[in-house]
Amino acid sequence: MKIKQLIEEAKSARNKAYVPYSKFPVGAALLAKDGRMFHGCNIENAAYSVGNCAERTAIFKAYSEGVKDFTALAVIADTDRPCSPCGACRQVISELCPKDMKIVLANLKGDIMETTVEALLPGAFSAEDLHG
Ligand SMILES: O=c1ccn([C@H]2C[C@H](O)[C@@H](CO)O2)c(=O)[nH]1
Ligand SMILES: [Zn+2]
Numbered sequence: 001m002k003i004k005q006l007i008e009e010a011k012s013a014r015n016k017a018y019v020p021y022s023k024f025p026v027g028a029a030l031l032a033k034d035g036r037m038f039h040g041c042n043i044e045n046a047a048y049s050v051g052n053c054a055e056r057t058a059i060f061k062a063y064s065e066g067v068k069d070f071t072a073l074a075v076i077a078d079t080d081r082p083c084s085p086c087g088a089c090r091q092v093i094s095e096l097c098p099k100d101m102k103i104v105l106a107n108l109k110g111d112i113m114e115t116t117v118e119a120l121l122p123g124a125f126s127a128e129d130l131h132g
Pocket of ligand 1: 024
């Protein structure tokens with residue numbers, strides 16, 4: 001799948017965001033190795049801290065369906081620079097996606113930044129740290 005198409009998928013996922021508090025909709029699209037696409041949006045809550053980001057929504061949806069092998073993730077929001085995933089999402093992405101997997105960050109202006117899981121969170125705390 002082309003990068004532009006993946007970004008379009010993330011953009012349409014963004015339309016589903018539930019963001020009454022931040023009014024900052026974010027969309028994500030996660031492409032699995034088997035070709036399946038998992039969309040994610042941010043879903044907020046009056047108890048602010050229990051809201052979930054678009055990236056984690058997409059990853060958790062895939063995992064909960066038993067899909068664990070991914071090839072690319074795109075994220076988009078109406079930001080000046082391509083949308084930058086938060087620390088919590090970087091940690092989750094780092095554990096559940098391959099280190100060299102492509103991450104495409106985008107904004108509505110059409111700016112695109114391509115990066116990788118490893119580059120998003122170098123030296124991430126991992127299961128190896130936990131269990132030696
Ligand atoms: O990469 C990001 C950055 C922020 N958010 C959400 C969290 C919250 O709902 C809103 C404002 O931070 O945007 C995401 O979903 N993904
Ligand atoms: Zn996040």
